Structure formats: C-alpha cells, structure tokens
Amino acid sequence: MLALQGDFREHRRQIEALGVECVEVRNPEELEGLAGLIIPGGESTTISNLMKKCGLDKAIKRKHKAGMALMGTCAGAILLSKTVLNEKRFFPLGLIDVTISRNSYGRQVDSFEADLNVKGLGKVNGAFIRAPVIEGTGNNVEVLSSFNGKPVLVMQGKILLATFHTELGADTSIHRLFCSVASDGF
Ligand code: GLN
Numbered sequence: 680m681l682a683l684q685g686d687f688r689e690h691r692r693q694i695e696a697l698g699v700e701c702v703e704v705r706n707p708e709e710l711e712g713l714a715g716l717i718i719p720g721g722e723s724t725t726i727s728n729l730m731k732k733c734g735l736d737k738a739i740k741r742k743h744k745a746g747m748a749l750m751g752t753c754a755g756a757i758l759l760s761k762t763v764l765n766e767k768r769f770f771p772l773g774l775i776d777v778t779i780s781r782n783s784y785g786r787q788v789d790s791f792e793a794d795l796n797v798k799g800l801g802k803v804n805g806a807f808i809r810a811p812v813i814e815g816t817g818n819n820v821e822v823l824s825s826f827n828g829k830p831v832l833v834m835q836g837k838i839l840l841a842t843f844h845t846e847l848g849a850d851t852s853i854h855r856l857f858c859s860v861a862s863d864g865f
Contacts, residue, residue, distance in 0.1 A: 680716070707737075717750045718750070721753075736772060747861075753842060759772055759777075760840070777813055777820060778815035784809070787808070800823075806848075812829050812842065
C-alpha cells in the first residue's frame, strides 16, 4: 500500500479483511518482496511530487517490470495512466495504455455514488469523488466496467485501474480481484 498521501488506511482495512498481509510503503526499500502495490485516491499532484522526491516513481516502474502487480484508484489511476490530458504539473508513471482526464465529472460537490456492473463480479457500488474520466484505452486494455459510456474499471496485464473509490464500503470484491491478479506467479 503506497502510504504517502490519500486514503491508504481504508485500502489497508479492505486488504486485511481478506486475510492478506498489507504493509505501508513510504520509500523504495519497502517495495522489496511485495506481490502488488495499491496507489490510493488522494491528490495526484501531491502523490506524484512525493513519489519523485524519494525515488519511488522509478522504483515502482522497476518492480512492476519485474512482476509486481499495480492497482490505482482515482488519483492512483491518474498516476498509472500513459496520458493525462491537459496536465502540465506532473508526468504520470505511464504504465497502462489509458488516456485520462482529471476532475472531469466536476467539482467536489458533483461527487456521486453509482451501482456498477463489473465483468465477472456483478454489482459493485462505486464512489466517484472528484473522479477522473478515462477518455481512451489501447487495444490491450480490457474494460471490466463502464458508466455513462466511459470505462471506469480497466485492466492490462497486472495493472488494475478504477476511477472510483473501491475501498469505502464493505464490499471487498475489487480488492479480492486485485489480490488474485497479484498472487498469480507467487
Ligand atoms: N481530483 C483528484 C486528482 O485529480 C483525484 C480525486 C480522488 O482521488 N478522489 O488527483
């Protein structure tokens, strides 16, 4: 669990509810031996700056190349995408072939919850909090759920992206999916 900023505690609670060990990562050494890393929601500009400062940006890329799975929710999804539209303040990690735009449902007051249909999982409730919108996906990206005609949950190889928050309610199904992706090969 990347624990630099954002709602990492809620993710940790979900992962531990599944009986899976979870550690908080604040520097590159703490990535050692992890099957997967979750980048939480929060403020993508802040998380990006903090990652860069301690070298976690490069370390995450290196570890992912060596097989570590990645999940990003909301700000985390922005940071893992290849292209962030109209963003000049930071460069994303660019690990999944997704074009995304920040704050595209509007301001904080325009946040909402929605019942989503997720391929293989059924109904999942998602909280969209100043959420980004996925505007485009490459051919190798599988869309697992869409809302209003836009993908909201996508996967490519060992990377899972959700534009909504998966960690706020009692439903652990998205975290379970990520744990099964991450444990593959372990
Ligand atoms: N609006 C935030 C950003 O652009 C993301 C919001 C969230 O993670 N809930 O970074």
